Amino acid sequence: MTITITAFERSPDGGKGLARDTRVRWALEEVSQPYAVRLVSFRAMKEPAHLALHPFGQIPTYEEGDLALFETGSIVLHIAERYAGLLPHDANARARAITWMFAALSTVEPPILELGSAKLLESDKPWNEERLPLVEDRVRGRLRPLSDRLGDAHWLDGAFGAGDLMMVSVLLRLKSSGILDEFPNLAAYLARGEARPAYKRAFDAQLAVNTGKSRAG
Amino acid sequence: MTITITAFERSPDGGKGLARDTRVRWALEEVSQPYAVRLVSFRAMKEPAHLALHPFGQIPTYEEGDLALFETGSIVLHIAERYAGLLPHDANARARAITWMFAALSTVEPPILELGSAKLLESDKPWNEERLPLVEDRVRGRLRPLSDRLGDAHWLDGAFGAGDLMMVSVLLRLKSSGILDEFPNLAAYLARGEARPAYKRAFDAQLAVNTGKSRAG
Numbered sequence: 001m002t003i004t005i006t007a008f009e010r011s012p013d014g015g016k017g018l019a020r021d022t023r024v025r026w027a028l029e030e031v032s033q034p035y036a037v038r039l040v041s042f043r044a045m046k047e048p049a050h051l052a053l054h055p056f057g058q059i060p061t062y063e064e065g066d067l068a069l070f071e072t073g074s075i076v077l078h079i080a081e082r083y084a085g086l087l088p089h090d091a092n093a094r095a096r097a098i099t100w101m102f103a104a105l106s107t108v109e110p111p112i113l114e115l116g117s118a119k120l121l122e123s124d125k126p127w128n129e130e131r132l133p134l135v136e137d138r139v140r141g142r143l144r145p146l147s148d149r150l151g152d153a154h155w156l157d158g159a160f161g162a163g164d165l166m167m168v169s170v171l172l173r174l175k176s177s178g179i180l181d182e183f184p185n186l187a188a189y190l191a192r193g194e195a196r197p198a199y200k201r202a203f204d205a206q207l208a209v210n211t212g213k214s215r216a217g
Numbered sequence: 218m219t220i221t222i223t224a225f226e227r228s229p230d231g232g233k234g235l236a237r238d239t240r241v242r243w244a245l246e247e248v249s250q251p252y253a254v255r256l257v258s259f260r261a262m263k264e265p266a267h268l269a270l271h272p273f274g275q276i277p278t279y280e281e282g283d284l285a286l287f288e289t290g291s292i293v294l295h296i297a298e299r300y301a302g303l304l305p306h307d308a309n310a311r312a313r314a315i316t317w318m319f320a321a322l323s324t325v326e327p328p329i330l331e332l333g334s335a336k337l338l339e340s341d342k343p344w345n346e347e348r349l350p351l352v353e354d355r356v357r358g359r360l361r362p363l364s365d366r367l368g369d370a371h372w373l374d375g376a377f378g379a380g381d382l383m384m385v386s387v388l389l390r391l392k393s394s395g396i397l398d399e400f401p402n403l404a405a406y407l408a409r410g411e412a413r414p415a416y417k418r419a420f421d422a423q424l425a426v427n428t429g430k431s432r433a434g
Contacts, residue, residue, distance in 0.1 A: 055366035056324055056359065067309045073319035078312050092284045095295050102290035105323040107273055114331050117355070127344030138334070142273065149272035 002036055003028065004063045005075075006053070007209060009039040015210030017203045020072040021060040023169045025205055027076045029198035030165065031083035039209065073105045073166065080162040087162055100156045100163025108146060109170045111138040116173065139179055147183040154192060168193030219253055220245065221280045222292075223270070224426060226256040232427030234420045237289040238277040240386045242422055244293045246415035247382065248300035256426065290322050290383065297379040304379055317373050317380025325363060326387045328355040333390065356396055364400040371409060385410030 005028075007021035021037075028035050044050055046057045053061045054070040061068065062075040069075050077098065080086035087094050115135045122128050146167075150156060155164045171190050174180050180187045193199060222245075224238035238254075245252050261267055263274045270278045271287040278285065279292040286292050294315065297303035304311045332352045339345050363384075367373060372381045388407050391397050397404045410416060 051362070051365075056320070056362045058324075067312060069312055069316050071316045071319040071324065073323055074312065074316035077315065077319075095284060095286055095291065098294065099286050099288045099291035102288040102294075102322065103273070105319065106290055106326065107275075107288065109323065110327040110330050113327050114334070117331070122348075122351070125344070125348070127342070127348065131339075131342070131344065134339070145268070145273045148268075 001065045003033060004036045004038055006038050006040050006050070006059045006061045007206065008059055009041045009044075011206065011210050015207040017206055018173055019059065019206065022202055022206050023072050023166065024060045024062065024075050024079070025202035026165055026169070026199050027079045027086060027162070029201045030196075031079060031085040033079070033083055037205075037209070073101060076162055076166060077101060086165065088158065093158065096157050097161045097163045100161075101166045104163065104166035104170045108142045108167065109173075111135065111142055112170060112173050115139055115177070136177075136179060139174070139177075140182070143179065143183050143186060147186050150185055150189060152185070154189075160196070164193065168199075218282045220250060221253045221255055223255050223257050223267070223276045223278045224423065225276055226258045226261075228423065228427050232424040234423055235390055236276065236423065239419055239423050240289050240383065241277045241279065241292050241296070242419035243382055243386070243416050244296045244303060244379070246418045247413075248296060248302040250296070250300055254422075254426070290318060293379055293383060294318060303382065305375065310375065313374050314378045314380045317378075318383045321380065321383035321387045325359045325384065326390075328352065328359055329387060329390050332356055332394070353394075353396060356391070356394075357399070360396065360400050360403060364403050367402055367406060369402070371406075377413070381410065385416075 005021060005024050008019050011019040013019060025035070040050055040059060045054075045059065050061075051057055053063070053068055056070070058070070060072060060075065061070050062078065063069075069078060076086075080097075087097050115132075115138075118128060118132055118135050122131075155161070156167060157163065168190055171180065171186060172194075175190070180190060194203075222238060222241050225236050228236040230236060242252070257267055257276060262271075262276065267278075268274055270280070270285055273287070275287070277289060277292060278287050279295065280286075284295075286295060293303075297314075304314050332349075332355075335345065335349055335352050339348075372378070373384060374380065385407055388397065388403060389411075392407070397407060411420075
């Protein structure tokens with residue numbers, strides 16, 4: 001059964017890999033599943049055909065036979081449950097790996113998204129310069145305990161898995177901010193994630209889309 | 218095997234049910250599982266014993282035999298997978314229900330948390346009055362498509378399930394803001410959630426903790 005995902009026709013980041021289809025591509029590469037990609041324009045994302053797949057008019061989506069999913073976390077979890085390679089067999093270890101997926105998305109990422117909003121959407125506001133350090137401190141408030149827990153370990157809970165895939169993906173958003181340099185073990189963790197062959201294939205695939213589009217445009 | 222969760226010794230909201238243990242209590246009530254509660258003070262939450270359970274020093278946590286979990290989303294998913302009542306049997310419908318859990322936590326809740334930060338942490342800042350409408354608009358940007366998708370349905374995808382439990386819990390944070398009144402079907406959806414006997418039992422249980430503490434203190 002063919003797996004089809006959606007991705008930006010032209011990613012807002014120009015191919016830095018921060019669009020969420022990269023997370024799904026990475027998961028599919030880790031479990032060695034081929035997939036097709038349907039590119040969607042910003043206009044088409046808000047039209048009925050795409051909204052039927054994704055109520056919030058975003059990417060990625062996931063189609064496989066008569067199953068249609070949205071939400072990166074849910075898609076990655078589905079892939080991890082369906083194909084071997086991203087979740088341990090032991091039930092308790094599996095529940096802990098899923099815990100780290102949720103921790104990445106609902107504890108660590110929200111202040112990072114807020115920092116992104118401050119930089120992207122409020123850069124012209126008179127308060128931005130004074131406010132940014134407050135938002136950065138909220139990010140540090142999540143990174144510090146994460147760094148403490150990771151310690152010298154390579155991954156969050158034993159072997160690399162879906163929880164690490166999601167946490168590395170979330171931390172990637174901070175790469176250009178310099179904040180990760182304050183937590184050397186997290187910077188090294190990020191680098192370990194980026195060095196995985198499956199990540200590199202996912203990154204290259206999304207980059208090819210964006211480079212191709214750039215040339216065409 | 219006894220299930221033990223943790224909750225605030227004294228909730229910052231004084232018992233309005235917005236602390237995240239309410240979500241876990243609600244899930245346990247829906248699947249008719251008894252549970253014990255260990256109350257944790259703000260100081261104890263940052264001490265090694267609790268940090269071993271919850272790296273970010275928060276509540277709730279979940280212990281059951283040799284399994285220890287943190288993260289509300291992961292705990293509710295674990296309960297929904299282990300006990301009948303919160304996830305459909307059909308595999309595709311089950312994946313869609315989990316999708317709504319992730320949508321609640323990683324698409325709808327982040328701007329709501331940002332609104333909470335603006336109101337709680339930045340209320341004394343000179344920019345707050347001018348900035349709040351921007352943040353409220355980000356919340357509306359999530360509520361509008363959610364309202365469109367829900368339409369006249371009672372729940373997000375067929376029968377009530379884990380996705381609704383999480384979405385209602387997230388929307389509860391907006392109750393005092395007035396924003397939900399702009400989306401009558403979401404306000405009615407919230408009211409349907411609050412009317413569930415399992416929710417009422419969960420709400421009353423957390424209220425009893427906070428009322429008891431108020432009396433004692």
